[in-house]
Amino acid sequence: MFYQVTVRDHIRVPPRMFGVGKKEAVLANLKSSYEGYISKELGFVINVVSVGTIKEGVIIPGDGAGFYETEFELLTYKPELNELVYGKIRDITDFGAFVDIGGVEGMVHISQSMDDFVSFSKDKVLQGKKSGQSLRVGDRCKARIIAVSYKDLHNPKIGLTMRQEGLGKLDWLEKAQEIAKPVKEG
Numbered sequence: 001m002f003y004q005v006t007v008r009d010h011i012r013v014p015p016r017m018f019g020v021g022k023k024e025a026v027l028a029n030l031k032s033s034y035e036g037y038i039s040k041e042l043g044f045v046i047n048v049v050s051v052g053t054i055k056e057g058v059i060i061p062g063d064g065a066g067f068y069e070t071e072f073e074l075l076t077y078k079p080e081l082n083e084l085v086y087g088k089i090r091d092i093t094d095f096g097a098f099v100d101i102g103g104v105e106g107m108v109h110i111s112q113s114m115d116d117f118v119s120f121s122k123d124k125v126l127q128g129k130k131s132g133q134s135l136r137v138g139d140r141c142k143a144r145i146i147a148v149s150y151k152d153l154h155n156p157k158i159g160l161t162m163r164q165e166g167l168g169k170l171d172w173l174e175k176a177q178e179i180a181k182p183v184k185e186g
Helices: 022-034 170-180
Strands: 002-013 043-054 066-077 084-093 096-100 105-109 118-121 125-128 134-136 140-149 157-161
Touching: 002 022, 002 043, 022 043, 022 066, 084 105, 084 134, 105 140, 140 170
Parallel strands: 105 157
Antiparallel strands: 002 066, 043 066, 084 096, 084 140, 096 105, 118 125, 125 134, 140 157
16 A cells, blocks of 8 residues: 655755755755665655655764754555555566566465466466466566565565456456456347
8 A cells, every 4th residue: 555654854964965955955865765765664665755844953073964853755655465456577487476566576476376277487477277377477467465574674575366356467357357248138
């Protein structure tokens, strides 16, 4: 789920930026500190949306930088269990598919890719034995988040499934909808 979060922090502005306007210097340092930041509390920080109140700065002896207590808005993505997500398959390996779900990557284990016996081919395709359905790099799909782990903050894990009804490759879902449409009698 995407959130717009208000945060208050002390932002360090190095002496080389003292000639720049206070708001521009604080914003530049906010972007370098927060964009791409990952935490269990905030999730994935996508962007610094706006800078609000900036209080008077304090210079710390020995450091020389100015520290400004600042209130600002962040756009974050915090994956939640059972959340439905749309994505595009970025890579396929012998153990599953990696799906880009909008700046963040999730993984669909091969056993969660479809309700069928699935095999992997060297040309990076997951193929269902009975259904003949296949997943390839670039396919768009709909999945559900079934696991989120921040154990390694530099590489958080998001587990996805496409085995439940209404999930899977978007082409499969469109075909299933067309088959389910009632036939008009004329």
